[in-house]
């Protein structure tokens with residue numbers, strides 16, 4: 568912006584090492600702003616109230632290093648697979664935000680033993696709408712810790728791609744729940760926050776670096 572050279576770079580792609588599934592891509596278009604969608608990485612309270620997750624934890628403070636922000640949290644949730652099986656999932660997550668349109672999230676599901684990773688990419692379309700693309704991958708599942716819907720009977724090479732479709736569908740369900748809020752909320756520069764809301768103001772201070780003029784931050788994110 569303003570003719571300046573790039574002030575920061577995207578992180579290097581994580582290693583593939585041939586043990587990750589193919590990718591699944593889901594894209595949703597809705598009224599929103601990339602700053603507000605990435606804010607969910609630190610808005611820990613919404614995991615309970617919007618997505619219905621249980622046992623939400625975030626004991627480690629959000630860390631910031633220049634354009635890189637890292638947020639760690641955990642939660643449990645119960646999900647259906649193909650309307651047949653119900654899965655209780657215990658998840659820890661590390662969200663790494665780089666700028667306002669690029670987040671990379673690593674998930675570890677502890678009870679079955681599934682590693683998944685997501686790229687959450689928000690692209691402004693016309694000043695009102697954004698396209699949010701979720702790209703997911705699941706690591707090869709060698710020996711699931713417990714049986715889930717016959718997963719252990721499938722050839723190993725099929726397990727991660729099938730679970731990746733499940734992960735992608737779950738993520739897009741969550742996005743649709745978030746969109747109800749994102750497409751209606753108003754930007755409040757100094758919101759009244761409860762302690763459970765998470766480190767929203769720390770995130771807002773982080774975002775300011777991406778606006779050469781702070782006043783632009785307030786008007787653009789409205």
Ligand SMILES: [Fe+2]
Pocket residue numbers: 607613617618741742745
């Ligand atoms: Fe969310």
